Amino acid sequence: MTQYVLSLWEPVGPPPPPELLEPVMVEVGRIDQDMRDEGVWVFAAGLHGPGSSTVLRSDGDEVLTVDGPYVEAKEHLGGFSVVVVEDVDAVLEWGRRLTRATGLPIEVRPVRHGGR
Amino acid sequence: MLAGPDDVADVYRREYGRAVSVLARSLRDLDAAEEAVQEAFAEAARTWPVTGLPPSPAGWVLTTARRRAVDRLRREGTRGVREHRAVLEGLVGGAVTASAEEVVMSGLPVDEHLPDDRLRLVFTACHPALALPSRVALTLRLLGGLTTAEIAHAFGVPEATTAQRIVRAKAKIRDAGIPYRVPGPAELPDRLAGVLAVVHVVFTEGHTATAGPELGRVDLATEAVRLGRLLARLMPDEPEVLGLLALMLLAESRRPARTDDDGRIVLLADQDRSRWDEALAWEGRTLVRRCLRLGRPGPYQLQAAIAAVHSDAPSADRTDWPQVVALYDHLHALTPTPFVALNRAVAVAEVDGPAAGLALVDAIPLERNHLWHAVRADLLRRLGRDDDAAAAYAAAIERTGNDRERAFLTGRLGALGAARAPRGQA
Numbered sequence: 001m002t003q004y005v006l007s008l009w010e011p012v013g014p015p016p017p018p019e020l021l022e023p024v025m026v027e028v029g030r031i032d033q034d035m036r037d038e039g040v041w042v043f044a045a046g047l048h049g050p051g052s053s054t055v056l057r058s059d060g061d062e063v064l065t066v067d068g069p070y071v072e073a074k075e076h077l078g079g080f081s082v083v084v085v086e087d088v089d090a091v092l093e094w095g096r097r098l099t100r101a102t103g104l105p106i107e108v109r110p111v112r113h114g115g116r
Numbered sequence: 117m118l119a120g121p122d123d124v125a126d127v128y129r130r131e132y133g134r135a136v137s138v139l140a141r142s143l144r145d146l147d148a149a150e151e152a153v154q155e156a157f158a159e160a161a162r163t164w165p166v167t168g169l170p171p172s173p174a175g176w177v178l179t180t181a182r183r184r185a186v187d188r189l190r191r192e193g194t195r196g197v198r199e200h201r202a203v204l205e206g207l208v209g210g211a212v213t214a215s216a217e218e219v220v221m222s223g224l225p226v227d228e229h230l231p232d233d234r235l236r237l238v239f240t241a242c243h244p245a246l247a248l249p250s251r252v253a254l255t256l257r258l259l260g261g262l263t264t265a266e267i268a269h270a271f272g273v274p275e276a277t278t279a280q281r282i283v284r285a286k287a288k289i290r291d292a293g294i295p296y297r298v299p300g301p302a303e304l305p306d307r308l309a310g311v312l313a314v315v316h317v318v319f320t321e322g323h324t325a326t327a328g329p330e331l332g333r334v335d336l337a338t339e340a341v342r343l344g345r346l347l348a349r350l351m352p353d354e355p356e357v358l359g360l361l362a363l364m365l366l367a368e369s370r371r372p373a374r375t376d377d378d379g380r381i382v383l384l385a386d387q388d389r390s391r392w393d394e395a396l397a398w399e400g401r402t403l404v405r406r407c408l409r410l411g412r413p414g415p416y417q418l419q420a421a422i423a424a425v426h427s428d429a430p431s432a433d434r435t436d437w438p439q440v441v442a443l444y445d446h447l448h449a450l451t452p453t454p455f456v457a458l459n460r461a462v463a464v465a466e467v468d469g470p471a472a473g474l475a476l477v478d479a480i481p482l483e484r485n486h487l488w489h490a491v492r493a494d495l496l497r498r499l500g501r502d503d504d505a506a507a508a509y510a511a512a513i514e515r516t517g518n519d520r521e522r523a524f525l526t527g528r529l530g531a532l533g534a535a536r537a538p539r540g541q542a
Contacts, residue, residue, distance in 0.1 A: 002293045087295040088245055089303070110292050 003042060003084045003111035004091040008104055010078030012050060027101040035083055035094065046079035078104070082111070119164035127173045128157050132261030133346075135177050137233035141296060143185055146258065146286050152188065156180035174230055234259060235350045236296050241285075242311040243294045250285040251314045253278055259346070260339050270336050272327055308351075312360050312416060315343045319364050327517035331375055340364055348403075358407035359417030365400035366423035369393040381524040385432040397427045418447040437466040454482045462491055470498040486515035490525060497532060506532055 015021055035041035053068025069076060081098075085091050088108070095106040132153060139149035156177045170176040241254040252271075256262045262270075268278035288294065299307040322337030344361040351357045373387035382388075404424040407417050422443045429435040444460035457480045465473025474495040482488035493508035509529035516522050 004293075087293040088243075089295055089299070091293075092245070108292075112291070 001084050001086060002091075003082060004088075005109050005111060006081045006083065006091065006095050006098060007107045007109070008078045008080065008098065008102060009075045009107065010104055012074060012076055024102055028098070031094070031097050031101060032081065035081065040083040040085050040090075040094070042082040042084050044079070044081040047077060050076045075105075119167075119169040121161070121165075123169055123173075124157065124161050124164055127160070127177065128261055131174045131177050132157070133234050133237065133259035134174065134230065134232050135181050136258055136261075137237040138178060138231045139181055139185060140237060141233045144296070146289065148185065148188070150258070152181040152185040153177070155184040159184075172230075178230060233296075234346065235298050238311055238347065238350075239298055239307060240289060240294055240296050242307075242314045243289070244307070244310045245292060245294060246285050246288060247281075248313070248317065250281045251310070252317050253281045254285045255314050255343070256318065256339065257282055259343060262339070266335075270333055271321060272325075308354060308356065311347070312356060315340050315347065315360060315364075316416075318343065319367075323367055324521075325518055329519045330379065331381060331518065331520040332371070337364075337368060337371075341368060353410070355407040355410040355412045356414040356416050358403050358410075359414060359420045362400045362403035362407065362420035363416055363423055365396045365403065366420060366427050369396035369400060369427065375520070379520060380527075381520055384426065387432075389431065392427070400424065401427055413446070413450075415447060415451045418443055418450065422447070435466070437463055441467055454480050455487075458482060458488060458491060465495055465498075470495040474499065484515070486512045486521070486525075489515065493525075493528070497528075502532055 016024075032041070032044055035044075050069035053070070055066050055068040055070045057064045057066065081094075083091060083094060085094075088110075091108050095108050099106045135153040135156070136146075136149050139152050140146050143149050143152070159180055160173075160177065164170070237258055238255070241258050242251045246254070253264075253267050256267050256270075257264065264279045264282060265275050268275040271278075298304075318336055319340030322333045322335070322340055324331060325333050341361070341364050344357075344364050347357045348361045369392050370384070370387065372393060373389065373391040374382060376382055400420065401424045404417070404420045408421065422440055425436050425439050425443070440463040441460065444456065444463055448456045448460055458477065461473045461476035461480065464476055474492065477488065477492050477495065480488065489508050489512035493505050493512055496502075496505035496508055506529060509525055509532065513522055513525045513529065516525065
């Protein structure tokens with residue numbers, strides 16, 4: 001079994017109006033529940049926007065604290081799910097459901113270490 | 117029977133992929149599988165000339181590769197005890213007893229009963245999570261046994277680039293957990309399309325190279341047909357698999373007539389049909405009928421059916437062009453790409469005349485491709501619009517990287533000039 005991170009890449013900017021966002025959130029919630037029901041769910045999080053981010057940089061003995069985000073881009077990491085499944089085909093299937101539900105690109109990466 | 121280097125090379129070509137596929141399944145490591153199989157063939161090259169060809173060369177290779185793999189596992193001892201045991205169980209195909217490693221070595225199975233995991237290997241090497249160039253390189257490497265240098269040379273890319281592609285693809289297979297199995301029925305159509313695309317890329321490059329001195333690269337086309345035959349044997353009920361093989365066989369059947377003795381291009385209409393390879397053509401046409409009977413038409417089957425119509429025609433002017441147009445209509449409905457539209461326009465020009473063809477071509481957004489200009493040039497020439505045709509030939513010449521195509525188009529442009537010159541002087 002391998003752990004994978006499914007990252008959701010959102011465009012920077014105000015969220016879509018509630019009438020568009022709500023059905024998406026309902027479907028994402030359903031997928032999250034299905035992950036739990038199937039026993040593959042490890043962790044999941046939706047993040048605040050990049051404006052809320054703070055970056056720390058080590059500089060010799062000092063650590064600098066600066067306003068984030070680390071990379072200014074048109075898209076940012078909006079949220080992620082961590083699942084533990086048999087192989088990449090299984091995680092890609094969850095990713096397919098997430099991208100269909102949100103219309104956003106989903107990036108799938110295996111966890112090298114730190115998982116259980 | 118004495119065995120020479122050719123015999124070893126022959127067995128290598130036929131058996132490399134199967135041996136790697138079987139070893140990969142038990143070792144769960146493509147590099148280790150390849151190393152073991154390569155060591156086995158190195159030993160074959162040393163011993164067969166002395167001992168003669170073994171009764172079952174494939175069985176010999178498999179057994180020797182397994183022995184090498186076990187040797188390596190023992191020597192390195194890097195794996196944990198439990199993993200070591202699991203891998204050994206895989207190699208034996210059963211529970212490991214005290215003498216299991218000896219069991220591995222016992223008995224030479226006859227070829228037909230040898231294990232074959234090539235279908236798994238195909239689906240792993242052609243997984244959609246890998247980039248297409250990596251899939252192509254990996255498939256040729258693992259299933260065709262081509263060296264990195266051969267693959268690089270065949271596609272005209274630096275050897276280091278190809279080597280890196282293969283190394284990265286293997287690393288991704290390992291790290292991302294790309295499975296070693298044949299996809300289930302639900303996934304199969306999508307995944308199969310990815311596999312066939314790889315074989316088609318290999319064949320297309322072999323049939324007409326994107327760059328270089330010769331029209332095609334026979335070795336790549338041969339390799340693609342070999343892979344196509346393998347897939348057809350492994351998946352005899354998948355109509356698109358049969359369709360792709362039929363398409364490749366029909367295209368290959370025309371190879372002897374596609375160029376003249378000096379390697380110059382001869383167009384389909386001008387080809388000496390007695391030079392077509394009738395055995396390949398017959399096999400291709402038979403496969404077309406067989407796959408169409410399965411009643412699940414797809415893009416490769418339709419392209420093969422079009423090739424079969426050409427193959428059936430005793431001469432160019434007796435080609436059933438309305439049938440070709442009808443098949444292109446069907447193909448365009450399934451895969452509405454500009455290239456299909458361009459080929460369809462060529463067929464329409466044969467039925468309704470060059471003006472009708474040109475109207476269709478002008479609406480296709482392929483200005484950047486040399487074929488679009490070449491087709492326009494020919495239609496304009498047939499309409500007597502020589503100046504426009506000359507400009508179109510020039511545009512096509514500028515955009516092709518294939519020397520033989522460039523020579524052909526330059527010849528056509530020259531013929532146009534010769535035809536025009538007397539008029540210009542009058």
